[in-house]
Structures are given as C-alpha cells and as structure tokens.
Amino acid sequence: MKCLLDATSVKVLARAIHCLAKIGDELHIEPTENGLTLKTVNASKSAYSAFNFHLPFFLDFCHISENTIQADPDEDTVIKCKLPMKSILSVFRSIGSLEKSVETCNIMLPLLEALLIIEFKCKHGIIKHFNLRYFECESVEAEFCKSGYASKFSCSSRFYSETLLSFHSSTQEVTWSLAMDQVHLSNHIDDEIDPSKCVRTEVTLAKDEFVDFNVALCTQVTFCLKELRAILAFAEALKLDLDCRMEGAGQYEKFIYTLMY
Structure with a gap:
C-alpha cells in the first residue's frame, strides 16, 4: 500500500490517531481497495473504535502495486497489521507542529518488509x-x-462536551436513561457503596435540544466516560455532529461521525 496526504488530511489523521491512543494500546491498520482503516480495542474489550478513510481523503492511494500483482498474482496481498500506539504517537505526537510545518505525507506498507514507512515533506525542503x-x-x-x-x-x-462538564473529572461511568421525549444522564454508583455518602449528579436533556431525536425503546445503558471523552475530543476539534445509536441493556452503544471530502 502507498498513499499520499495533503496538510489538511495529515492533521485529521493525527487527531484520529490521538483519539485511538486514548482507547487502546495497539493500532490496527487495514488498507483496502476503498481506502484505509485504523482500529483499536481497549484492554477489557468493552470499547472498539475504527476510522475509515475513503479514497477522496487522499491525494493518491494505491492498494496493491502492479509489481506485486505481476510477481505473484495468487498470493494474498492484503496487509493486516498492528503496532504499539507508543511508536505511532512518536511520529504524530505534536499536532500543532505538524499543522505548521508539514506540506504532504507519504505512507507506505511494503509487502516484503514488516515496516510502516512514513515520510513528511515539510516547509523549507525538510x-x-x-x-x-x-x-x-x-x-x-x-x-x-x-x-x-x-x-x-x-x-x-460541543453540546455533548458541555453536558459532560457537569460531571466530576473523577467520574468513570455514566448511565444514560432514554425516554420518548428526553435523555437523562447520571453518574453510576456501585451497589456496594452507600448512596448517602456519594455525590449524585444528574442532567436531563430535552428532545428539542437535539438535532435529531428518535427513541423507540425506553432503556438504560451504563458505560465508561474515558472512551466517550476521546471520541468527543476528535469530533469537537473538527466541529462534527455526533450520532448516537442504542439498542438496549447489554448491547453496544454506537457513536458515529462523518467528515466529508
């Protein structure tokens, strides 16, 4: 695989990597003929996040080189690999620095070497x-x-972020209670803890405060705030709306945002 990104796409890619790094310890990379997918899963396997970068995101994208196909057309040339988050963060650590200096970025996954090659072309010919x-x-x-x-x-x-400011920074889990005309958020308190000795925080969001609202099943879902804050950090930086989808207790909650190119 080989792809080329402009300065704007490099900034988005860096923010996506920072988001994934707050969720999992390993970055999974999967190039396809439709683009590039970056994934991670947290240690407890309770949270999964994926960014799909489609072809318009890139200046140039080549899934499989012609030389590879001619050399061995029957070989499975789909690369599915992973690397530690610490190593990829060492490249994309400073988003501000990348934004100021990088003009283009070339990313390569050669089949004959177990290497992810990243090359930044910066200002002043660096x-x-x-x-x-x-x-x-x-x-x-x-x-x-x-x-x-x-x-x-x-x-x-931003609306989600401002809502979460009501909760103490030490809050680890929040319960979402869905009704036909509102969403009620409250900090989760374990059954073993005496509720009278805990601070209870509750926020009610009316239906009219949402861009789109369609609740067909009243339910309660409790999940960790760490992963949600990571998702919101990316979305808020790019001023994106966040689409939330729920099925019911014991099921995954799905957050989706889309950036068009």
Whole structure:
C-alpha cells in the first residue's frame, strides 16, 4: 500500500490517531481497495473504535502495486497489521507542529518488509522519514448491529462536551436513561457503596435540544466516560455532529461521525 496526504488530511489523521491512543494500546491498520482503516480495542474489550478513510481523503492511494500483482498474482496481498500506539504517537505526537510545518505525507506498507514507512515533506525542503516495525495479525472486528437500532439521536459534539462538564473529572461511568421525549444522564454508583455518602449528579436533556431525536425503546445503558471523552475530543476539534445509536441493556452503544471530502 502507498498513499499520499495533503496538510489538511495529515492533521485529521493525527487527531484520529490521538483519539485511538486514548482507547487502546495497539493500532490496527487495514488498507483496502476503498481506502484505509485504523482500529483499536481497549484492554477489557468493552470499547472498539475504527476510522475509515475513503479514497477522496487522499491525494493518491494505491492498494496493491502492479509489481506485486505481476510477481505473484495468487498470493494474498492484503496487509493486516498492528503496532504499539507508543511508536505511532512518536511520529504524530505534536499536532500543532505538524499543522505548521508539514506540506504532504507519504505512507507506505511494503509487502516484503514488516515496516510502516512514513515520510513528511515539510516547509523549507525538510524531509522527515520514519520506519516503524509492525506485526501481522488477524482483522479485529466488533460484534454489533450495523443497522436497525431502536434509538437514534444526534447533536453537536460541543453540546455533548458541555453536558459532560457537569460531571466530576473523577467520574468513570455514566448511565444514560432514554425516554420518548428526553435523555437523562447520571453518574453510576456501585451497589456496594452507600448512596448517602456519594455525590449524585444528574442532567436531563430535552428532545428539542437535539438535532435529531428518535427513541423507540425506553432503556438504560451504563458505560465508561474515558472512551466517550476521546471520541468527543476528535469530533469537537473538527466541529462534527455526533450520532448516537442504542439498542438496549447489554448491547453496544454506537457513536458515529462523518467528515466529508
């Protein structure tokens, strides 16, 4: 695989990597004929996140080189690999610095070498070159319903972020209670803890406060705030709306945002 990105796409890619790094410890890379997918899963396997970068995102994208096809057309040339987040963050650590200096970025996954090659062409003719060792792996996928969710609602990422400011920074889990005309958020308190000794925070969001609101099933879902804050950090930086989809207790909650190119 070989792809070329402009300065704007490099900034988006860097923010996506930072988002994934706050969720999991390994970055999974899967190039396809339709673009590039970056994935991660947290240690407890309770959260999965994926960014799909389609062809318009790139200045140039080549899934498989002609030389590879001619050399061995029957060989499985699909690369599925992973590498530690720490190594990829060493390349994309400073988003501000990348935004100021990088003009284009060339990313390569040569089949004959277990290396992710990243090359930045910067202002004043400076070229920065990185070779990162990767490990081949199986594709990582989350088992969740991709359509037909009972409840869907969306609003701006800033609205979600401002809502979460009501909760203390030490809050680890929040319960979402869905009703036909509102969403009620409250900090989750374990059954073993005496509720009278805990601070209870509750926020109610009316239906009219959302861009789109369609709740067909009243339910409660409790999940960790760490991953949601990572998702919101990316969405808010790019001023994206966040689409939330829920099925019911015991099922995954799905957050989606789309950036058009």
